[in-house]
Amino acid sequence: QLQLQESGPGLVKPSETLSLTCTVSGDSISSTTYYWGWIRQPPGKGLEWIGSIYYSGSTYYNPSLKSRVTISVDTSKNQFSLKLSSVNAADTAVYYCARHPNWADAFDIWGQGTMVTVSS
């Protein structure tokens, strides 16, 4: 059964870089059928798509975050990662990783989410 698990620091200082990893188990991240994405949700608010990556390394990002975001993939570890630079309090959120099939383009499998707080 496919599972996604986010990991990384729960507290990041303002102006620093937020780094998270999503480990995929139960399937290969190198499948040609799926993209892998990051979505975040500030406390008590709605969902914001951050960006997505294909196993080949092809990426597409939310233009509102593009200047600060890098998503990468490590097929040998079956992982993909998020880096968000120059963070501020507005980046405080639960960060989810998720899978989306290229034939449906909906986020069908999600990680449990990890809370990241930006604070000094």
Added chain:
Amino acid sequence: DIQMTQSPSSLSASVGDRVTITCRASQSVTRYLNWYQQKPGKAPKLLIYAASSLQTGVPSRFSGSGSETDFTLTISSLQPEDFAIYFCQHSYSTPRTFGQGTKVDIK
């Protein structure tokens, strides 16, 4: 960006009620529209993709309809486990955007 607007923002309903949630896109997304359910402290769960396709394992009391700019999620007979927040999301273009959510609670 395509803006997704849901209505109502919240509703109160009883077990057994028929519930309808609307999602309107600021421009056509054809049928690239998905619906999710989120319970407190949990990740969203995909219910409907491509406007009307039921995700595997989702009860048949959930259905979706619509195209272009206007979409509907219907719960035919509300069950206790359906009290949650529901989000729509388009996948027509970048960036993918979500509606603000509709909270369904107990009357």
